Amino acid sequence: MKIEENYSLLPHNTFHLQANARFFIEYNSVGELVEVLALPWIKEYPVFHIGGGSNLLFKGDYKGVILHSSVKGMEKIGEDEESVLVKVGSGEVWDDVVAFTVEAGWYGAENLSLIPGETGAAAVQNIGAYGIELKDIVDSVEAVERSTGKIRIFNNAECEYAYRESIFKKELKDQYIITHVVLRLQKKQQFHLEYGNIQSELAKYDTVTLTNVRQTIIAIRESKLPDTDKLGNAGSFFMNPYVALPKYLNLKQEYPQMPHYPVSDDLVKVPAAWLIEQCGWKGREWGGAGVHDKQCLVLVNRGGALASDIVDLAANIQTSVKEKFDIDITPEVIYI
DSSP states (O other): OEEEEEEEOGGGOTTOOOOEEEEEEEESSHHHHHHHHTOGGGGGSOEEEESSSTTEEOOSOEEEEEEEEOOOOEEEEEEOSSEEEEEEETTSBHHHHHHHHHHHTOBSSGGGTTOOSBHHHHHHHTOEETTEEGGGTEEEEEEEETTTOOEEEEETGGGTOBTTBOTTTTTTTTTEEEEEEEEEEESSOOOOOOSTTHHHHHTTSSSOOHHHHHHHHHHHHHHHSOOTTTSEEEEEOBOOOEEEHHHHHHHHHHOTTOOOEEOSSSEEEOOHHHHHHHTTOTTOEETTEEEOSSOTTEEEEOSSOOHHHHHHHHHHHHHHHHHHHOOOOOBSSEEO
16 A cells, blocks of 8 residues: 655656645555555545546646555456456556457457546546447446445446446445446457448458457557547647537538437537537647647646636637537536
């Protein structure tokens, strides 16, 4: 276990913003987490749990306790004729998990390649890409209740997953800390290649394999998204908004090229990146921040940006989209 005071959070946020935590505690096991939660003095401070920091925006120093999991491990714990169960520690880097499953020949996680962050946070956020969300492969989630230190296992349905949502972000927010995620992956070949330009990119290969799909997803992401090590960012900053079908049809008359994805009989999802680009934000700068010139969903720290630069930029983008389309777009990134 590591306990530090006045700890720099610079290595723990991909926006590369300087902020300090009054205390930083990193634990290596469920037992250590239970010990931490029982510390008498910890109740005197606000407590916030982070993962890899790839979906956070620290607006300033954190006056409380930052918790971080270093619970590791990836192992097969069960199987039947069609699937395997893989138990993963919350502190594992998510893309390492995908690489592990692909190398083992198990299907289901490959479309989620190269998404930054750690496994515990991925299960809170219900990460998704290229037609797949984490909820599609989660069997169960093991968590510790903060107030009691008791372990509880949530099955998939109990996690109440939705688009970038889970019960851990809503009713049970700040009540549980995820320590392990159990994935159910398929033994038999099944791919999801309908989204975006996956199929056209796969045409470069003679055959469709798990490895080729993973490499294709990685290549597509790298062509559009900046490397966080080289350019501070938190990936997609905004969620794609849901729009009522009648409203979308009215907008379609004015903007015939407006793309959409059906969600239900009366809702469609409109790409936030398209909306932002139509408002002229692509490649623009705001103080030390800016909008990435290849992907409008990505806000970047061009060097020396203040948290306020990024917050103001995001707010102005939201205002532009609202004024032009009467659509609200919401940050996916969490402000701390």
